[in-house]
Amino acid sequence: MTTLVLHRGSLRANPYERWLADHGEKIVLLGSAEQLALFGEELPSGSPYVHAEVLADYDTGAHVAERAAELIEEFGVTEVVACQEFDIERAAVLRERYGLPGQRPDSALVYRDKWVMKQAAVAAGIPVAAHALLRSGEDLRRFAGRHGLPVVVKPRKGLLSVGVAVLREERHLEDWLREAGPLTGADGEPEWLAEVFVEGSMCHVDGTVLDGRIATLWPSQYCYALADFRDRKGRVDIALDPADPVARELVAFGERVLAAFGGPEHFAFHIEVFRTPGGELVLCEAASRAGGAGVRDVQRELFGFDPMEYPVRRQLGLPVDAGRRRDPERIAGQLLFTKRPGVLRSLPDPGTLPPGVVKYTAYARVGDTVADASHSGDFLAAFIVAGADRAETEARIRVAETWFRAGLDIG
DSSP, X not given: OEEEEEEOSOTTXXXXXXXXXXXXXXXXXXXXXXXXXXXXXXXXXXXXXXXXXXXXXXXXXXXXXXXXXXXXXXXXXXXXXXXXXXXXXXXXXXXXHHTOSSOOHHHHHXXXXXXXXXXXXXXXXXXXXXXXXXXXXXXXXXXXXXXXXXXXXXXXXXXXXXXXXEEOSHHHHHHHHHHHOOSBOTTSOBOEEEEEOOOSEEEEEEEEEETTEEEEEEEEEESSOTTOTTOOXXXXXXXXXXXXXXXXXXXXXXXXXXXXXXXXXXXXXXXXXXXXXXXXXXXXXXXXXXXXXXXXXXXXXXXXXXXXXXXXXXXXXXXXXXOSOOOOSSEEEEEEEEOOSEEEEEOOOXXXXXXXXXXXXXXXXXXXXXXXOOSTTOEEEEEEEEESSHHHHHHHHHHHHHHHHHHOEEO
16 A cells, blocks of 8 residues: 655655554655755655655646656555645546545635635625636726726635735736736636735634544634735734634634535645625635644644644544544634845844744744745744733734844844
8 A cells, every 4th residue: 555645845844754654554755846945855765655756846847747647657556645735636636537535626626726616605605705717908907997996816726825916006907917927828718816805804714624524623813914925024813712703703604615615534624714894704715725834833732733634644544533623722823924135144042932932933044145035935934822812822922023023133
């Protein structure tokens, strides 16, 4: 029995050999050369890995699926594991092609293609912003003329806010059209979506489905604009209190989305939801994988396990200790600083971390020349902070923010 793992990101963050230590199967790993270099990691060797390799242009190249198919045939692969956004649909197509268990293209596509996603939401009566596919510049101009400005444009299959733009003035439309290039792919299909800008706050609902049932599900609120990843401020994201009525509304909304979109027997999910000034909940988008940045770490603090690990174990028939579905017993949140350009002259002493910080990670070293952030997950530093409730957690986050800024020197 052999498992093919399609992997993008840090291997240290996804220790498959530990997750599957009691599995007794072999692992074949196919990953991203760019990501391996970014994290300064080496390919794993030795048991349970029987083969590991990386490919360049991993995110967009058709050669990745072709090479994965070759590995499936060469090693007699019986399971395909995929935890990251770029791999979800790729893995589903391979499973269908080879008759392997797990998520299939129909449910993968509804979580991956924002156009398909919004059509499924509309069919289920779930509110979404007015939207349209873009085949030409005239489509965008007509959309803006019909709905007014600002307009949001985004790739149909994007992630990490890459390519997302808020067009607030007429000149921004024309500037964007000049820079965007072709709006359709080689097959003639539109690759961009326009949406009405939704005023209000952004929340997200995260959790896991195990054995076809919701095992964990809890909402948090972003206290910043996701698409503005060069804002230089501390980006704060905190789980809501169980007693907060908004939390209950978001829980019910998340359950509606999962019921409408479906999914495999075992998966993590990340659902982003606008909450308007009038209190209406509007679906932004959803993914059948764990949330990015420190969402996994926050979920671990809330429920005691990694929301990426348990679905992988259950997919391969291994036991997990998720327990019955429950509310979190304490609250956690994250504080993120995206990169800003310059030479990093100093960082605060990690030996003096403020109370409540359960994890602190710096993504550059003193002396490094740091480039500007290229996407919303391009961090200079990240904190996971926990407290008895939201108020205590937020107060601790603000202390951590002051501590970091006082010790940071970059320029």
